[in-house]
Amino acid sequence: MANKPTRPRTAKPRSPEYQLRLYVAGQSARSIAAVSNLKRICDAHLGGRYAIEVVDLLEHPHLAKADDILALPTLVRRLPAPIRKIVGDLSNVDRVLLGLDVVKLDGARG
Amino acid sequence: MRRRQAARSPPEGLAKTPTGIGGIDQITGGGLPRGRPTLVCGTAGCGKTLFAMEFLVRGARQFDEPGAFIAFEETADELRDNVRSLGFDLDHMVRSKQLIVDHVRVERSEIEETGEYNLDGLFIRIAHAIETVKARRVVLDTIEALFSGFSDDAILRAELRRLFGWLKDRAVTAVITGERGDRHLTRRGLEEYVSDCVILLDQRIHDQVSTRRLRIVKYRGTAHGTNEYPFLIDEQGMSVLPITSLGLEHAVSDELISTGVPALDAMFGGKGFYRGTSVLVSGSAGSGKTSLAAHFAGATCRRGERCLFFAYEESEAQIVRNMRSIGLELQPWIDKGLLQIHAARPSSHGLEMHLVAIHKLVRKLHPQAIVMDPISNLIAVGTLSETNATLVRLIDLFKASGITAMFTSLSTLTAGAEQSEVGVSSLIDSWLLVRDLEQNGERSRTLVILKSRGMNHSNQVREFLLTSSGIELRDVYLGAHGALTGSARLGQEARDREDEAIRREAAMLAQSNLAVRRQAVEAQIADLQNQLHAIAVDLESTTGKRRRREQRVGGDRRAMSVSRHAPRPNGTRSGK
Numbered sequence: 282m283a284n285k286p287t288r289p290r291t292a293k294p295r296s297p298e299y300q301l302r303l304y305v306a307g308q309s310a311r312s313i314a315a316v317s318n319l320k321r322i323c324d325a326h327l328g329g330r331y332a333i334e335v336v337d338l339l340e341h342p343h344l345a346k347a348d349d350i351l352a353l354p355t356l357v358r359r360l361p362a363p364i365r366k367i368v369g370d371l372s373n374v375d376r377v378l379l380g381l382d383v384v385k386l387d388g389a390r391g
Numbered sequence: 392m393r394r395r396q397a398a399r400s401p402p403e404g405l406a407k408t409p410t411g412i413g414g415i416d417q418i419t420g421g422g423l424p425r426g427r428p429t430l431v432c433g434t435a436g437c438g439k440t441l442f443a444m445e446f447l448v449r450g451a452r453q454f455d456e457p458g459a460f461i462a463f464e465e466t467a468d469e470l471r472d473n474v475r476s477l478g479f480d481l482d483h484m485v486r487s488k489q490l491i492v493d494h495v496r497v498e499r500s501e502i503e504e505t506g507e508y509n510l511d512g513l514f515i516r517i518a519h520a521i522e523t524v525k526a527r528r529v530v531l532d533t534i535e536a537l538f539s540g541f542s543d544d545a546i547l548r549a550e551l552r553r554l555f556g557w558l559k560d561r562a563v564t565a566v567i568t569g570e571r572g573d574r575h576l577t578r579r580g581l582e583e584y585v586s587d588c589v590i591l592l593d594q595r596i597h598d599q600v601s602t603r604r605l606r607i608v609k610y611r612g613t614a615h616g617t618n619e620y621p622f623l624i625d626e627q628g629m630s631v632l633p634i635t636s637l638g639l640e641h642a643v644s645d646e647l648i649s650t651g652v653p654a655l656d657a658m659f660g661g662k663g664f665y666r667g668t669s670v671l672v673s674g675s676a677g678s679g680k681t682s683l684a685a686h687f688a689g690a691t692c693r694r695g696e697r698c699l700f701f702a703y704e705e706s707e708a709q710i711v712r713n714m715r716s717i718g719l720e721l722q723p724w725i726d727k728g729l730l731q732i733h734a735a736r737p738s739s740h741g742l743e744m745h746l747v748a749i750h751k752l753v754r755k756l757h758p759q760a761i762v763m764d765p766i767s768n769l770i771a772v773g774t775l776s777e778t779n780a781t782l783v784r785l786i787d788l789f790k791a792s793g794i795t796a797m798f799t800s801l802s803t804l805t806a807g808a809e810q811s812e813v814g815v816s817s818l819i820d821s822w823l824l825v826r827d828l829e830q831n832g833e834r835s836r837t838l839v840i841l842k843s844r845g846m847n848h849s850n851q852v853r854e855f856l857l858t859s860s861g862i863e864l865r866d867v868y869l870g871a872h873g874a875l876t877g878s879a880r881l882g883q884e885a886r887d888r889e890d891e892a893i894r895r896e897a898a899m900l901a902q903s904n905l906a907v908r909r910q911a912v913e914a915q916i917a918d919l920q921n922q923l924h925a926i927a928v929d930l931e932s933t934t935g936k937r938r939r940r941e942q943r944v945g946g947d948r949r950a951m952s953v954s955r956h957a958p959r960p961n962g963t964r965s966g967k
Contacts, residue, residue, distance in 0.1 A: 282837065298765045304512065306511040306512070306515065308795065309861060311509075315506075316504075338511070338512060338515045340515065340737075342515045342518065342519035343519060344515065345512050345515055345516045345519070345528075346493065349496045350512035350516070351495065351497065351510055351512045351513040351516075351537070352502075352508040352509065352510055352512055352513075352541065353508060353509060353510075353511040353515075354508060355508075355512060358574075359780075363617075365503070366503065367502070367503040367504070367505055368502055368503070368504050368505070368507030368508045368541075368748045369504050369505040369508045370505075370506035370507050370508065371505055371506055372505065372506035373505040373506055376503060376504075376505035377503075377505055379503065380503035380505065384918055386807075390395065
């Protein structure tokens with residue numbers, strides 16, 4: 282439906298634990314920063330248990346309604362439930378992890 | 392930019408978008424500023440959302456301008472249900488692409504903020520909605536909800552400013568609603584961003600009766616009505632009053648129409664009062680105001696014209712019955728549809744509701760005459776000044792529509808009646824005062840015309856009688872002890888009649904005496920003439936005898952002289 286999901290190299294054949302969708306508007310500096318921040322955080326803390334889908338609302342404006350997107354960029358954690366949203370360019374790693382609710386998990390794994 | 396010159400004709404520079412909402416276009420001189428945002432603010436439940444929705448619905452239906460409704464508070468389904476009672480079928484309009492409703496859910500708890508962001512998502516959604524139906528009108532209801540969804544006020548304010556600029560760039564006419572704040576027009580000071588046109592809606596409770604009002608707080612580049620206008624939300628949507636002329640420009644008529652009481656017509660110079668004027672009948676309780684008004688209504692219907700009768704004290708059946716008792720049948724006119732009686736307690740709804748209800752009926756029925764009985768009861772609903780303002784608007788409305796209006800007003804005995812009457816006397820063209828006069832242990836009614844503009848009316852006080860055959864006016868008795876009415880007048884009139892009879896009798900007596908004398912004289916004359924005749928006859932006979940004797944004597948002398956051969960004596964024939 283959107284841009285092709287960007288699958289990390291480490292993705293396993295079965296559906297990943299974290300399904301993330303990042304909404305951006307075009308190729309602005311902020312969009313690019315958000316995408317790269319997200320990839321870096323996921324690689325560091327979710328290694329292989331995630332799938333990222335980047336949606337450019339300029340190309341697909343009708344998709345904004347489904348997740349009630351107002352601010353951009355917005356990261357939506359579609360799985361695991363419940364749905365969580367993080368807005369901003371994802372420059373603060375701690376807050377992103379808090380928003381994704383992965384700090385504990387990450388800590389448990391060392 | 393705010394200049395007076397814009398008052399009459401819409402200036403070329405400022406295009407306007409008609410709302411189609413009753414009354415708004417009149418007080419804004421054509422509608423909302425085209426291609427610019429307008430802020431509509433007010434307290435909860437004052438009709439902001441409805442205003443916005445009606446703006447879109449009427450825009451799509453009447454002006455062929457599709458609309459986009461961006462709802463931040465209510466869902467599309469809720470909105471649809473809410474406005475269905477007003478006859479707006481949103482589903483149908485959405486299907487036919489006249490309208491799009493987009494519900495934007497703002498929920499704080501779901502959103503974590505990290506780093507910089509903007510509201511491009513919202514912009515994209517609005518743009519998408521606009522594109523979908525090619526919207527010319529946009530509503531954002533209520534955009535302040537965004538403040539509860541994001542914690543960074545600075546970003547939000549910058550984005551709102553950008554949003555309103557963006558809406559202007561897209562040249563859509565936007566209505567933005569905002570909740571009324573404590574110190575500001577809106578809680579978040581939205582008026583800062585929307586500077587072209589701000590409309591304030593208000594709902595006030597006075598004596599447990601609520602009145603909705605609307606005021607144009609500002610409207611750049613155009614003159615606008617600055618008053619508070621009452622408005623009403625009913626099954627046909629919103630209507631704002633007045634739609635009447637803001638000036639005194641109504642046409643006047645020279646036609647005189649009957650008051651329904653011939654004697655009263657006579658007091659007004661013979662034919663009644665001018666068509667299209669306002670008549671006030673004021674008086675104390677039970678002085679016959681309603682009866683006068685009903686006669687006027689009856690006269691209107693008799694001419695084949697429609698009359699609207701607002702009864703604030705009595706029911707329709709009661710009025711019909713009571714008027715029958717004084718010989719006035721109203722039922723046939725009701726049956727024919729010429730007379731419509733609307734009976735309602737004034738307190739049943741607020742003044743604005745009365746105004747709008749009256750207004751709607753006037754537009755629907757186009758009556759030639761209106762009776763309001765009594766206007767003094769309206770004070771029960773609002774304050775004196777509010778009632779006053781309402782009546783001014785009503786009178787304006789009636790005059791602008793060429794309707795002859797009769798108002799009755801109850802005046803208390805203590806307050807001087809001329810002090811009247813809800814303070815409308817100066818607006819009234821003709822003013823009848825019906826008074827109770829207490830004299831010699833009884834009350835009687837009197838009627839006087841206090842004023843009647845533009846005609847030579849009677850200045851006399853008349854006694855006013857309610858008889859089984861209608862209203863009658865009698866001249867009051869003006870005697871040595873002042874004006875007499877009622878049985879005092881009757882008594883005086885009886886005394887007068889007695890005096891008159893005596894005088895008449897005396898005259899007749901004198902006349903017959905003279906006739907007798909005349910007969911006597913004539914008899915004497917006849918007698919004398921008889922005597923005269925007798926004398927003449929005697930004289931005649933005496934003369935005859937003498938002539939015969941003289942002839943006889945003359946004959947003897949001739950015979951003697953013949954015998955003596957004496958010459959004939961000359962002139963012997965003439966007797967001495």
